[in-house]
Amino acid sequence: xxxLLASKRSLLSQGTKILPRFYHEKVIDHFNNPRNxxxxxxxxxxxGTGLVGAPACGDVMKLQIKxxxxxxxxxxxxxxxxxxxxxxASSSVATEWVKGKQMEEVLTIKNTEIAKHLSLPPVKLHCSxxxxxxxxxxxxxxxxxxxxxxxxxxxxxxxxAAKV
Amino acid sequence: MASKLQLCVRxxxxxxxxxxxxxxxxxxxxxRSRSLLIQPSRTINHHxxxxxxxxxxxxxxxxxxxxxxxxxxxxxxxxxxxxxxEGEFHSLADSTIHDLQEKLxxxxxxxxxxxxxxxxxxxxxxxxxxxxxxxxxxxxxxxRQLWLSSPVSGPSRFDWDQNAQAWVYRRTKANLLKxxxxxxxxxxxxxxxxx
Numbered sequence: 001x002x003x004l005l006a007s008k009r010s011l012l013s014q015g016t017k018i019l020p021r022f023y024h025e026k027v028i029d030h031f032n033n034p035r036n037x038x039x040x041x042x043x044x045x046x047x048g049t050g051l052v053g054a055p056a057c058g059d060v061m062k063l064q065i066k067x068x069x070x071x072x073x074x075x076x077x078x079x080x081x082x083x084x085x086x087x088x089a090s091s092s093v094a095t096e097w098v099k100g101k102q103m104e105e106v107l108t109i110k111n112t113e114i115a116k117h118l119s120l121p122p123v124k125l126h127c128s129x130x131x132x133x134x135x136x137x138x139x140x141x142x143x144x145x146x147x148x149x150x151x152x153x154x155x156x157x158x159x160x161a162a163k164v
Numbered sequence: 165m166a167s168k169l170q171l172c173v174r175x176x177x178x179x180x181x182x183x184x185x186x187x188x189x190x191x192x193x194x195x196r197s198r199s200l201l202i203q204p205s206r207t208i209n210h211h212x213x214x215x216x217x218x219x220x221x222x223x224x225x226x227x228x229x230x231x232x233x234x235x236x237x238x239x240x241x242x243x244x245x246x247x248x249x250e251g252e253f254h255s256l257a258d259s260t261i262h263d264l265q266e267k268l269x270x271x272x273x274x275x276x277x278x279x280x281x282x283x284x285x286x287x288x289x290x291x292x293x294x295x296x297x298x299x300x301x302x303x304x305x306x307x308r309q310l311w312l313s314s315p316v317s318g319p320s321r322f323d324w325d326q327n328a329q330a331w332v333y334r335r336t337k338a339n340l341l342k343x344x345x346x347x348x349x350x351x352x353x354x355x356x357x358x359x
Contacts (some may be wrong), residue, residue, distance in 0.1 A: 056306035112318050122298045123288075125319040126311055 023085050024119040030089035035096050038078040040064045045149055048142025050134040059083035059127065061091045063134035065098060067142050074098050074106065079134075086124035090114050090131035103139050248324055253308045256324055260310065260331065261289050261301060264344070267358050275352045296351050299344075310340060316347045 023031070039062075040047045046067055053060040060083065066076040077095040081088045093114055098106045111128040114120075120128055248256070265284050268291060272280050279294025291299040297315020304311045310322040310331050322331035322340045331340035341358045349355045 054306060057304060115318070122290075122300045122313040122315070123302075125313045126321075129319045 026118050027085050027089040027120070030092040030118075031085045034088060034092045036076075036078045036092065036099075037080060039080065040066055040076075040078060045069075045145055046142075048138040048140070048145065050137030050139075050141060052133045052137055053083070053130055055082065059087045059130055061087065061130055061134045063091060063094060063131075063138045065138045065142060067103065069146075072103050074101055074103065077138075084124070084127065086118065086120055087127040087130065089118050090120075090127045091134060093117060094131040094135055098135060103142070106135055107139060109135055248308045250305065250308075253305065253324070254303070257303045257310055258287075260340070261287070261303075264301065264358060265289055267356075271348075271352065271356055275354070277352065293351060312340065312343075314343070314347060316351070317343065 040049075042049045042064070044066075046069060048065045048067060050063045051060070052063075059081070061079065061081045063079045064077065065074045067073070068075050077098045079091040079095045081091045094109070097109055097114075109132060111125065111132040114128040114131055115125050118128070261284070265282060268282055272282060277293050277296065279292060281290075281292040283290045283292075288300060288302040291301075293299070293315070298313075299315065300311075300313040302311055303309075304321070307321070308323065312320050312322065314320070320333045320336075320338065320343070322333050324330075325332040328339070332338065333340070333343075345356055345358050348358075
């Protein structure tokens with residue numbers, strides 16, 4: 001179904017002029033052999049989930065990261081994307097690039113780097129921006145979860161002390 | 165393949181006509197209270213294309229987040245009642261794009277760039293500057309935004325700011341026309357005015 005959507009989208013994006021516009025082979029590779037498709041349990045405290053985009057706009061990306069609590073290193077990443085070939089490829093590249101990196105480091109990944117790597121045409125640069133946003137949202141979600149859970153664990157001992 | 169494309173385009177344009185027609189009558193409601201405006205726009209959503217569900221179904225990482233509207237690094241809440249109505253958005257966006265198209269066509273005659281080409285098709289303005297790159301400016305109706313793809317600054321998304329009466333990219337506070345003026349001024353080698 002994703003393939004059908006992707007091919008319809010490429011038809012529509014060409015407009016009424018039939019111009020020879022091809023997906024770069026790297027995009028095709030990521031589309032046919034996407035890396036890291038899947039889901040983690042979003043309730044897992046070590047998992048950060050970034051969900052960006054809107055079906056109305058045509059692109060929705062969910063990017064999840066599994067982080068090592070002690071070192072802050074991203075152990076694993078996975079994604080699920082609804083959208084065009086470029087969006088799928090951008091999010092697939094994003095999951096490849098975040099693996100094994102520190103959270104602060106992945107926040108510096110720029111959409112221009114993703115776009116350059118995939119040789120995205122001008123109309124598709126927005127897909128790479130969405131992928132960058134997905135990375136940032138996933139990191140932010142993980143940090144929010146950690147802050148919440150560490151906030152809870154701080155109040156617990158206080159309650160115990162009060163009981164005593 | 166060409167006929168299939170034309171079918172798709174015709175289908176899209178007839179759907180657009182359906183949703184534009186009620187919105188033009190909604191402009192008369194502007195004189196009355198704001199709450200009346202919300203109802204006509206809901207019916208517009210029912211008429212609009214299969215691919216654009218009602219605004220309430222947009223996905224966010226946490227409630228009411230919109231990645232594109234923020235003045236800090238992270239996403240911020242967006243109040244949909246303050247968004248432009250669809251008819252107003254289309255007329256503002258269309259007039260901005262058409263003005264730009266005319267001004268750029270004038271510059272096209274005087275500026276010395278190999279492969280200078282302006283094209284406006286399917287409500288997308290494409291400006292080719294040969295080896296210097298390509299600009300693409302199009303409407304993103306669900307978000308009420310103008311999306312720009314620039315060979316200099318990459319992608320950016322502009323919202324209409326009522327106070328400034330201009331298209332502004334919230335993350336950088338950049339003004340669409342100023343961005344284009346400064347970037348193209350550099351590329352053309354001469355200052356240009358697009359306002």
